[in-house]
Amino acid sequence: LPPSGRSSSGYLVPTPRVVVTGLGMVSAAGQGIESAWRLIRDGRSALAPVTLFDSQPYGGALSGEAVHLERENGEDRSLQLLRLASDEVLEDAGWGEAQRGADTAVVLGTCQGAIENARGIHRDFFRRPQPSPTAEDRRAFAEYRPGYGTQYLADLVHADGPRATVGMVCVSSSVAIIHALDLLRRGAAKRVVAGGFEGFSQFVFSGFHCIGALAAGPLRPFDEERDGTVLGEAAVLLTLETLEEAQARGTHIYAEVLGGGYAADAFHMTAPDPEGRGLERAVRQALEDADIDPTEIDYICAHGTGTVFNDGMERATFERLFAELAAAGKMPAISSMKSVFGHTLGAAGALDAVASVLALDEGLLPPSVALEKPIVDWDFVQGKGRDCNGHLKVALSTNSAFGGNNSALVLRRHCAEGQA
Amino acid sequence: MNGERLLLSGVGAVTWDGTGIEAVHRALSGMASPFAVEEPREGFTVEVGRIGRINDPESANCYKRWGQLDTYSRYGFVAARVALEDAGIGLDSEGRERMGVMLGTSFGCMEENQRFDRYEIVDGIVKGASPLVFKGTVDNAPAGWIAVAWKLGGPNATFVSGEGSALEALWSAEGLLRRKRANALLVGGVERFSDIHLMLVDRDVTRHGERLAEGAGIVVLEREDSLAARGRSVQDAHAELVGVVRCSGSLHTSLARAMEQLGVDASEVGLVSLAVPTLADVPADVLEMWAEGTEVVADKEVLGEAHGAWGGLALSAAVCRLGKAGPGWQGQPLSVIHVFGEGSEHFLAVLRATNWS
Numbered sequence: 001l002p003p004s005g006r007s008s009s010g011y012l013v014p015t016p017r018v019v020v021t022g023l024g025m026v027s028a029a030g031q032g033i034e035s036a037w038r039l040i041r042d043g044r045s046a047l048a049p050v051t052l053f054d055s056q057p058y059g060g061a062l063s064g065e066a067v068h069l070e071r072e073n074g075e076d077r078s079l080q081l082l083r084l085a086s087d088e089v090l091e092d093a094g095w096g097e098a099q100r101g102a103d104t105a106v107v108l109g110t111c112q113g114a115i116e117n118a119r120g121i122h123r124d125f126f127r128r129p130q131p132s133p134t135a136e137d138r139r140a141f142a143e144y145r146p147g148y149g150t151q152y153l154a155d156l157v158h159a160d161g162p163r164a165t166v167g168m169v170c171v172s173s174s175v176a177i178i179h180a181l182d183l184l185r186r187g188a189a190k191r192v193v194a195g196g197f198e199g200f201s202q203f204v205f206s207g208f209h210c211i212g213a214l215a216a217g218p219l220r221p222f223d224e225e226r227d228g229t230v231l232g233e234a235a236v237l238l239t240l241e242t243l244e245e246a247q248a249r250g251t252h253i254y255a256e257v258l259g260g261g262y263a264a265d266a267f268h269m270t271a272p273d274p275e276g277r278g279l280e281r282a283v284r285q286a287l288e289d290a291d292i293d294p295t296e297i298d299y300i301c302a303h304g305t306g307t308v309f310n311d312g313m314e315r316a317t318f319e320r321l322f323a324e325l326a327a328a329g330k331m332p333a334i335s336s337m338k339s340v341f342g343h344t345l346g347a348a349g350a351l352d353a354v355a356s357v358l359a360l361d362e363g364l365l366p367p368s369v370a371l372e373k374p375i376v377d378w379d380f381v382q383g384k385g386r387d388c389n390g391h392l393k394v395a396l397s398t399n400s401a402f403g404g405n406n407s408a409l410v411l412r413r414h415c416a417e418g419q420a
Numbered sequence: 421m422n423g424e425r426l427l428l429s430g431v432g433a434v435t436w437d438g439t440g441i442e443a444v445h446r447a448l449s450g451m452a453s454p455f456a457v458e459e460p461r462e463g464f465t466v467e468v469g470r471i472g473r474i475n476d477p478e479s480a481n482c483y484k485r486w487g488q489l490d491t492y493s494r495y496g497f498v499a500a501r502v503a504l505e506d507a508g509i510g511l512d513s514e515g516r517e518r519m520g521v522m523l524g525t526s527f528g529c530m531e532e533n534q535r536f537d538r539y540e541i542v543d544g545i546v547k548g549a550s551p552l553v554f555k556g557t558v559d560n561a562p563a564g565w566i567a568v569a570w571k572l573g574g575p576n577a578t579f580v581s582g583e584g585s586a587l588e589a590l591w592s593a594e595g596l597l598r599r600k601r602a603n604a605l606l607v608g609g610v611e612r613f614s615d616i617h618l619m620l621v622d623r624d625v626t627r628h629g630e631r632l633a634e635g636a637g638i639v640v641l642e643r644e645d646s647l648a649a650r651g652r653s654v655q656d657a658h659a660e661l662v663g664v665v666r667c668s669g670s671l672h673t674s675l676a677r678a679m680e681q682l683g684v685d686a687s688e689v690g691l692v693s694l695a696v697p698t699l700a701d702v703p704a705d706v707l708e709m710w711a712e713g714t715e716v717v718a719d720k721e722v723l724g725e726a727h728g729a730w731g732g733l734a735l736s737a738a739v740c741r742l743g744k745a746g747p748g749w750q751g752q753p754l755s756v757i758h759v760f761g762e763g764s765e766h767f768l769a770v771l772r773a774t775n776w777s
Contacts, residue, residue: 006681008424008599010663102668102764111558115533122537125616133461133620140708141620146528146559146580151762160668161761164588167528167559167580175577188666203537207557210549261601264520264567264576281573285601334448392513402555403564405576 005187012187017412020254020357021246022093022239024085024195027341027351028064028232033086033092036341037358040366043384045340047219047230053202058209059200062218064342065200065245066234074136076114078199081235082149086156089193093239094251100158107164107180108150109172109196110346116201118144149197153237161189165300170303170401171262172196173236174349174409178260180240191221191241196347200233211270213307219343221304221336222311222380224373229305232342236350238357253414255357258292258394261285265404272400276317279398279406283321286408292394294321297410299365301352301397304336305343310400315376317398326378329351332396335381337367349399353409356395360413363392426597426648426769427657430507430640432499433736435723436469436633439476440502444637447722455631455724460618468541468618469633469724474498482511483569488552490532496523496562496610498734498765499636502727503606504570507640508652511570515681520574520602521563522593523638524585524609526728528559531614550665558661562610583695584761585609586637586731590769591664593641603646608732615669626686633724637732640762641740654774658739661758662754662770671766672705675756690752691741692716693734695759697725715741731759733766738771750777 007013028046029036039046047062055061072080093099118139126130131137140149147165154163162183166176173196180194206232208214215228246253263285265278272278288293302314318326318334325331337355344351355366367385374380397409435443437452446452455467473491476498480486500521504510505514509519513635536553560578567576575596579588586609593605612634621632641661642677644654654660665678671694679686686709696702699718707716719737720726726733738755742748753776757769 010595011599077767112533116531117536121620122534125619138620141616144530145526145582147526147582147585147762151580160764162666162668162765163581164582165762167525167578168556169560169598179592182592186595203533203557205537206549207554210554211551262575264564264573266516266567266571266573269561269564269568270551278573285575289599323653369527395433401560402558403560403576403578405560405564 011185015185017243018181018184018240018257019243019246020238020257021241021251022089022253023357024089024092024237025234025354026081026084027181027234028066029341030068032082032088039340040355041364041385043369045368045369047342052200061214062113062230063200064230064344066233069248075201076117076143076246078114078197079143079152081199081233082153082197083156085235085237086153089237089239090157094249095239099191102160103190104149104159106154106159106161106193107176107192107194108153109166109168109176109349110146110149111169111172111198112201112204113146113149114143115203116199119203119224144269153176153193157356159193168347168401168405169403170345171399171405171407172346172349174397174399174407177350177353177409178195178262178407179317181257181260184240184242190245191239193237194240195237195350197359198233198344198346200231207229215306219306219339220370220372221306221339221368222375223371224375226306226308226311228344229307232344234341234344234351236347236354238350238354246315255360256412256414258410258412259286259289260409262405262407263288265406267404270402272313274313274316275352276313278404279313279317279400282320282406283396283398283408286410290410292410296327296394297396299395300332300334300335300393301395303335304338304368304398306338311375331378333365333379333381335366337366339369349407352397352399356411360392360411363388363390365392425644426594426653427642427719428639428659428661428739429642429647429652429657430503431739432502432506432638432735433733434471434495434499434636436457436471439498440741441736444740448737448740453501458618460615466618466621467631469631471495471634481729489565490556490561490610492529492532493556493562493565493636495640496634497565499638500566500606503638503640505687509640515600515603516571517573519572519605521572521576521606522589523563524579524581524583524589524728524731525559525611526585527611527614528580529557531557531612534614534616534628550597557681559569566606575605576724582762583727583730584759584765584767585728587664587759587767587769590731591666591767594661594664596645597641604640604642606638607641608636609729610636611727611729616670631724633726635729635733637729637736639735657774657775658742659771662772664767664769665763666765666767668764672703673707674766675709675768682770684754684770687711688752689714689754689756691738691755692748693738693755693757694718695720695730695734713750734759742773743775748773
């Protein structure tokens with residue numbers, strides 16, 4: 001017989017409800033959730049010309065760099081972002097000594113991790129004569145291992161429980177949040193710091209340039225004149241814990257994580273399935289996990305990279321998923337955060353989750369700032385944030401990635417007992 | 421048949437000594453070719469189970485874009501092909517939209533990243549980045565290629581959680597299958613070494629073995645009802661996955677907690693596979709946990725330290741050891757596979773032999 005309190009499938013009985021109790025973020029908007037939310041609410045973009053390197057060989061372009069960030073002690077930029085975001089998330093969640101130890105987990109997603117410091121090694125060690133490795137080389141290489149950021153953060157927050165890292169490009173941090181949900185539901189942790197981080201790097205910029213995915217001008221998700229994406233950088237963290245624990249602490253609850261799902265396109269390594277069948281499977285899994293119907297979704301925080309292929313794929317997916325609502329002219333409101341912060345790759349899923357959480361908590365729909373001519377007559381949120389008079393209850397956040405990966409998260413506004 | 425059981429219905433592996441489960445057999449029986457001795461930097465030699473650029477005609481036959489795969493992806497692709505063939509799942513099998521890929525790796529695409537950097541951007545000047553190289557610069561490349569080639573549209577994830585990555589994937593896969601989010605999942609790990617890794621590796625390695633190895637170990641983990649729907653029985657599978665448990669703390673404490681959580685009695689365990697470099701590294705209290713006759717092994721001694729691929733290779737090795745001394749393992753139904761997680765975490769997977777009654 002399974003041990004008491006655990007089903008034969010290994011899940012705790014009853015399955016605990018999981019809530020978001022803290023947020024932390026460093027991005028092109030600056031340091032802190034407040035500065036990011038102000039930008040979203042006001043419908044302003046943080047995108048600006050590249051400063052980290054000379055972008056002229058690429059024809060020049062915009063980026064979502066955290067330009068306020070001064071480089072410190074040779075620390076890789078991505079880890080610097082992570083450290084600053086961790087200070088905020090712990091303070092926001094009100095975590096102290098009692099939240100340290102083996103019951104606390106860290107789950108992060110990243111695309112390239114601490115790659116900037118490693119790039120010098122890439123070049124130097126293939127020259128002749130080969131240099132002798134220095135302590136600095138060893139440190140840079142050790143930090144470059146994809147799972148290093150998670151170790152770094154876990155040590156910072158004194159989390160001795162599970163430490164997992166997801167390496168799935170642009171769905172990395174949304175899958176990290178889903179993995180964190182699983183850890184809590186299966187009793188492998190009582191609380192989790194989850195999210196993602198990504199430094200802006202010439203490496204990735206060059207790659208996106210070579211596949212023709214970069215925009216010549218502003219990033220315009222779901223716009224008829226969209227021509228590509230703009231890369232950004234961020235570290236975005238959320239504290240997740242069981243509802244029971246959050247209520248016992250009497251802390252503010254931003255939202256409830258109802259469910260998540262991920263699935264493959266099984267179509268192409270770098271191009272999405274035009275029909276969006278993988279994303280549809282991911283969303284249906286998330287809805288099943290959340291035990292809700294598509295008609296209950298009020299807002300979609302879409303991946304919306306601004307590329308012709310991605311946004312077309314998402315349109316095809318949503319057309320099928322929400323056919324009933326579309327026919328009745330009641331499509332959920334849709335927007336993409338990429339036009340504000342740029343595409344932050346490994347941090348993008350967490351950034352979209354945070355935007356969704358704040359939207360639910362504040363009752364305000366985030367806009368796609370540069371959207372002027374929508375590709376379809378749906379309820380795209382344009383201009384500034386839109387007050388929804390308390391009608392915003394459930395949000396769906398979707399992401400897609402190279403490798404044909406797709407993910408979906410369902411979040412619900414938290415209502416204290418007695419509230420509608 | 422309640423459909424709740426999860427079976428290892430296929431096993432695939434790639435080692436420095438070849439492709440398939442036979443390569444693991446050879447290593448375990450001392451018949452494999454010796455590790456290569458490399459001198460990545462002057463005065464520093466290291467034993468390496470190096471695979472290098474792998475050419476696999478059978479993979480090339482089953483996927484027309486095989487030539488585009490980077491080396492890291494090839495290891496995973498070949499191990500997956502062998503596992504799928506072993507499970508009897510082909511390119512025309514039904515229900516592949518409910519089959520997925522869950523992999524782990526420690527270093528991922530680092531070698532591809534180095535290629536991209538060395539040849540595409542030199543001294544800050546763009547020399548002409550290649551889209552073909554760029555598509556290999558993501559850690560999820562093997563899982564992506566496998567899904568594309570076999571049209572596996574189910575859950576697909578890649579964990580980069582160090583040595584524990586493959587069992588992180590197994591832990592996650594177990595949850596997905598038990599909740600019926602998929603019918604079958606390819607699960608395991610893939611590792612390719614970068615040259616820089618060898619250049620910068622410390623000599624004073626303690627937790628990991630001195631012998632480093634590239635490789636991939638992938639199994640097909642399948643729901644019993646899915647196996648039955650494909651016309652196969654439980655006895656056609658190699659073993660049942662009783663469960664995967666993750667614990668922080670000492671190895672002894674973690675093993676005890678895992679066995680309690682899974683309802684396992686030590687007297688039923690015939691094989692214990694520990695992720696230590698040699699048995700000399702095993703604490704006495706861990707060795708004393710088992711009944712007389714239980715075989716305790718440190719397979720890294722013969723298979724090498726394959727980091728993120730280790731969990732997958734350890735599962736393959738446990739399957740190889742089935743039935744060597746009577747049914748099950750040493751005449752007992754259960755085996756315990758241990759892999760180090762990040763920090764102080766341990767992963768413990770328990771298998772039950774299907775050939776044991």
